[in-house]
Amino acid sequence: MRHVRSGKLGIGTALGVAVAVAGTLAMAPAATAVTPDTATLSFDCGSYGSGTATLTATQDGTAATISVSTSAIKSPIDIGANSVRSTLTLTKNGSETIEFSGGANPAIPAGGEVSTGPLTGTVAAGDSLEGTSLKVVVLGITATCNATSAQSPGPFVF
Numbered sequence: 001m002r003h004v005r006s007g008k009l010g011i012g013t014a015l016g017v018a019v020a021v022a023g024t025l026a027m028a029p030a031a032t033a034v035t036p037d038t039a040t041l042s043f044d045c046g047s048y049g050s051g052t053a054t055l056t057a058t059q060d061g062t063a064a065t066i067s068v069s070t071s072a073i074k075s076p077i078d079i080g081a082n083s084v085r086s087t088l089t090l091t092k093n094g095s096e097t098i099e100f101s102g103g104a105n106p107a108i109p110a111g112g113e114v115s116t117g118p119l120t121g122t123v124a125a126g127d128s129l130e131g132t133s134l135k136v137v138v139l140g141i142t143a144t145c146n147a148t149s150a151q152s153p154g155p156f157v158f
Helices: 011-027
Strands: 038-044 050-060 063-074 084-092 096-102 113-122 128-138 141-147
Touching: 038 063, 038 128, 050 128, 063 084, 063 096, 063 128, 063 141, 084 113, 113 128
Parallel strands: none
Antiparallel strands: 038 050, 038 141, 050 063, 063 113, 084 096, 084 128, 096 113, 128 141
């Protein structure tokens, strides 16, 4: 049998490569999703106020983010973007605690509700997380908020 080397792949080689690529994609881990992706709970922030918070979670493998918007803390002055440092503490699987933290926020007008995030953290498949406290630092002033209700509709499951 005579082989011709013309620098081109034959149909058999191209088909073999296509099958190998398809097999690799089929074996790649599926994108994971957190459920629910949005939850609410109530916070008491002492002299800074009280109210509800909406938590929005996303997941990409073991990396997860949670964004927080809360009526429990209102800004007394205009706050620039990315000037709020926040730490959200959550119970993990009903016993341990885990923290998600970050320094991102949209600009917040005077009198506006505080929004912060995405706060980042690391999760494992099957982790169940429920918010218990939120610490927000703005202009060197720290407001600590403690959950006064269970997270609804329930914990985030990653």
